[in-house]
Amino acid sequence: MLRSATPAIDLPNATASLGQATPITVHVRDQHGVRKAAAFVEQNGARYSVWQLNQPTKAADSTWTFTAGVKTTPQLRDGKATLTIEVASNDLRGKTARISRDVSVVTQPPTVSVDSDQHYLYLGMADLATLSVSGNYTQAGVRVGDQSFRAWPMPGGKSGLFSLFAFAWNMPQGTIPVVFASNGAGNDVTTPITFQFPKKEQPKYTVHDLQVSDAFLQKVVGELDPNGSGDPVARFVKINSEMRRANNKTLADLQYKTADHWLFSQPFTRQSHAQAEATFADLRNYIYHGQKIDQQVHLGYDLAVTQHVGVEASNDGRIVYAAPLGIYGNCVVVDHGYGLQTIYGHMSRIDMHEGDMVKRGQVMGLSGMTGMAGGDHVHFAMQLDGVQIDPKEWWDPHWIQDHIARRVQLPGFNAAAASAPAAEPRREHKAAAHHKRR
Numbered sequence: 093m094l095r096s097a098t099p100a101i102d103l104p105n106a107t108a109s110l111g112q113a114t115p116i117t118v119h120v121r122d123q124h125g126v127r128k129a130a131a132f133v134e135q136n137g138a139r140y141s142v143w144q145l146n147q148p149t150k151a152a153d154s155t156w157t158f159t160a161g162v163k164t165t166p167q168l169r170d171g172k173a174t175l176t177i178e179v180a181s182n183d184l185r186g187k188t189a190r191i192s193r194d195v196s197v198v199t200q201p202p203t204v205s206v207d208s209d210q211h212y213l214y215l216g217m218a219d220l221a222t223l224s225v226s227g228n229y230t231q232a233g234v235r236v237g238d239q240s241f242r243a244w245p246m247p248g249g250k251s252g253l254f255s256l257f258a259f260a261w262n263m264p265q266g267t268i269p270v271v272f273a274s275n276g277a278g279n280d281v282t283t284p285i286t287f288q289f290p291k292k293e294q295p296k297y298t299v300h301d302l303q304v305s306d307a308f309l310q311k312v313v314g315e316l317d318p319n320g321s322g323d324p325v326a327r328f329v330k331i332n333s334e335m336r337r338a339n340n341k342t343l344a345d346l347q348y349k350t351a352d353h354w355l356f357s358q359p360f361t362r363q364s365h366a367q368a369e370a371t372f373a374d375l376r377n378y379i380y381h382g383q384k385i386d387q388q389v390h391l392g393y394d395l396a397v398t399q400h401v402g403v404e405a406s407n408d409g410r411i412v413y414a415a416p417l418g419i420y421g422n423c424v425v426v427d428h429g430y431g432l433q434t435i436y437g438h439m440s441r442i443d444m445h446e447g448d449m450v451k452r453g454q455v456m457g458l459s460g461m462t463g464m465a466g467g468d469h470v471h472f473a474m475q476l477d478g479v480q481i482d483p484k485e486w487w488d489p490h491w492i493q494d495h496i497a498r499r500v501q502l503p504g505f506n507a508a509a510a511s512a513p514a515a516e517p518r519r520e521h522k523a524a525a526h527h528k529r530r
């Protein structure tokens with residue numbers, strides 16, 4: 093048994109700043125419980141009480157949340173201060189412990205404005221906004237519904253920030269994207285982005301029936317749930333839903349392994365000579381012996397060439413994942429900077445390691461049918477700050493010019509040179525045509 097001599101205090105979500113009324117959580121462990129606990133803010137030689145425990149407790153593990161800031165302590169001024177927590181144990185000797193944290197008092201919220209115009213938004217697609225933030229802030233970016241996209245300093249030493257963001261395929265139409273800035277002290281400001289949402293030109297995601305044969309079911313269950321037992325259909329559905337969700341979370345978390353600069357300078361490419369057997373955000377009904385057993389959305393392109401074809405990196409970047417990943421089978425993820433990443437699934441062999449740099453078109457391994465795949469193909473997908481998006485616009489040099497290179501420096505990018513016939517993108521809906529007309 094570990095016996096700590098004094099109460100152990102920690103601040104689980106320690107804030108670096110105090111605003112109007114900033115929530116502070118204190119966690120204390122003491123086997124005898126806590127007799128007294130109090131919090132103070134000290135500034136310019138004065139000490140202000142901001143919270144104290146009303147009643148002693150015998151609990152060995154206690155968590156309290158209170159607020160501190162200008163609302164309850166109007167004497168505080170913008171600038172440096174110290175937050176101190178003091179705790180006395182509920183044992184006979186009443187041993188005490190204290191911790192202090194430097195904080196800044198920030199009474200004014202930041203301000204944020206959108207600098208870019210002409211935002212045309214499409215379900216499942218990306219765009220780029222430029223913004224300016226003034227005042228103290230700890231976080232800024234674009235928020236669409238419940239999804240946030242980071243802002244980054246403008247490349248090339250220019251002033252201001254930019255944010256790549258997506259209007260996700262399943263985002264309710266009518267959601268208004270905003271730029272936001274937060275000072276970490278509970279002050280959060282937003283400004284709506286002015287945008288067009290061309291109703292008639294939105295992609296129409298299609299519905300397909302996917303016949304699940306006994307052979308496919310056995311293959312998937314045997315490979316992805318080898319030690320499981322029970323009804324194979326139930327196991328298949330569990331893999332297809334729960335494992336899919338967990339795998340998508342793993343992919344989304346890779347957003348934190350991203351470069352703070354562009355790693356590419358050309359349009360993205362699509363696997364050479366490939367036939368698209370499925371496209372982005374197709375709704376799939378899984379049919380087994382005439383019964384619908386499941387429904388999922390397919391968030392990528394299924395690109396088939398021949399068996400065991402070399403899987404090509406879509407653009408320059410750095411490998412941030414190269415390992416089996418459940419339904420995606422042997423999977424590679426390439427980071428291209430600023431939270432933009434490409435995903436390659438179902439490979440029979442991976443020839444890369446995490447951390448390797450790759451060049452556009454470089455072969456990273458061989459295609460296959462590992463994971464939830466009934467035939468040899470490459471599952472190709474793209475994500476932006478963990479939100480899966482349709483890659484097709486990134487195959488289009490005109491789109492990149494219009495939406496990215498026009499607004500931020502993308503060194504080495506040349507739309508005219510990139511539109512050579514070999515790189516001519518396929519346009520599968522009218523969005524690209526719309527951009528061209530402007």
Ligand SMILES: [Zn+2]
Nearest residue numbers: 392393394471
């Ligand atoms: Zn796929």
